[in-house]
Amino acid sequence: MDDPGMFSVFEDDGRHAATMGVTGSGASDPQAFHLANALVGNPAGTPAIETTGGGLRLTALGDVVLAVTGAPIGIVIHGTDGSRTAIGSQEPFLLAAGEQVTLGIPDHGWRDYIAMQGGFHVDRVLDSASADTLSSIGPKALQRGDTLASAHLPFASVGQSQPWPDDLPASGDLVELDVTLGPRDDWFTAQGVADLLGEEWTVTMQSNRVGLRLHGDRALERGVIRELASEGMVPGAIEIPANGQPVLFMRDQPVTGGYPVIAVLTEHALALAGQLQPGVRIRFREYRKDCKEQ
Incomplete structure (x- = not known):
């Protein structure tokens, strides 16, 4: 993790432990979260990164397939040879070893989801990998220098690219x-x-x-x-x-x-x-x- 941006955490579909006085948490935009996993062929509910306000930067330690969904945002792959490749839609893409992906700042909407084929390895608390930012249950917010490992979950074929949503509001709307x-x-x-x-x-x-x-x-x-x-x-x-x-x-x-x-x-x-x-x-x-x- 080169830069977590404004704020980034792991989220899934949330936990179900109301009898223990625990908040459900989970993805703020469930539809975008589910789409991210579908695009890389992960099982539904596989933990993904929820990032707020853009600015995130990741460098691949090995070849990985990623997808970014949610608020329309600029996505650029920086190649090891100095090349720059823009990703123009919600779609799966290969990030080769040594390459870096950067996210811009969303003009419309506020949150994005980054899913990795095979899933991220995230510790679960009460059967969920969701970060509860109020009670500090679950994984901590991502920090610069964190290493994100694969969970090596089975996966299916990648999904079809999807256009960015055109109905998310901007500041002032x-x-x-x-x-x-x-x-x-x-x-x-x-x-x-x-x-x-x-x-x-x-x-x-x-x-x-x-x-x-x-x-x-x-x-x-x-x-x-x-x-x-x-x-x-x-x-x-x-x-x-x-x-x-x-x-x-x-x-x-x-x-x-x-x-x-x-x-x-x-x-x-x-x-x-x-x-x-x-x-x-x-x-x-x-x-x-x-x-x-x-």
């Missing part, structure tokens, strides 16, 4: 995220609920895999102001702390929280939220079962 109100929307005034759905909320720099801190022009007004006992939390929960500015919890969300949750994202909206970079504007939209998710 407005996206709509579907939510189901509750379980504590009744702790807010009618105006507070209306503001949640009517205001635009901006993703701040104080955002990570634990949650997105949002900012809006008007704080959400509570009707019930007494203290709330800690309650269980799920990914996609929108908690409203004392300042009235929402916190949208992501894959490494806390197991319990002490502020009321006004709404929860749908599964589709949660996956899109995993690609939101700082500066993206959000409008929440109430999801109804009789309406199709956008």
Whole structure:
């Protein structure tokens, strides 16, 4: 690992240990994660690198087949003879021994996945190789100088190249995220609920895999102001702390929280939220079962 970029960790489909009070974690963008493994022929759920904000650089110690998926990003292979080869889509490619691959900075979207044919060798905790950045369960964040070994898993033929997604937002863009109100929307005034759905909320720099801190022009007004006992939390929960500015919890969300949750994202909206970079504007939209998710 020459440079992990802004932030890089190993993720898979997450762990299932809620009875032990452990967060599920897992890939922030499951679709991109699964595509990366499919492109190199790995079994579904094989651990891959999730990198945020670009800037990653890797040098191959032996011949390897890689694929990069997720946010559209510049990918360049630097040959041992000084040549430069650009990768123009989500596709499998050979990185020969001694060659280096570099990732640029995404303009649209925020996270990418790097899968290696045969898989990375990653220690598992509670049957998952996912890094939980809140509780420090699982593998540590990747660091400059780390050596990444192959797991030598069986693999199938490589997949067909795929174009980069064209619907991921850039900083300043407005996206709509579907939510189901509750379980504590009744702790807010009618105006507070209306503001949640009517205001635009901006993703701040104080955002990570634990949650997105949002900012809006008007704080959400509570009707019930007494203290709330800690309650269980799920990914996609929108908690409203004392300042009235929402916190949208992501894959490494806390197991319990002490502020009321006004709404929860749908599964589709949660996956899109995993690609939101700082500066993206959000409008929440109430999801109804009789309406199709956008």
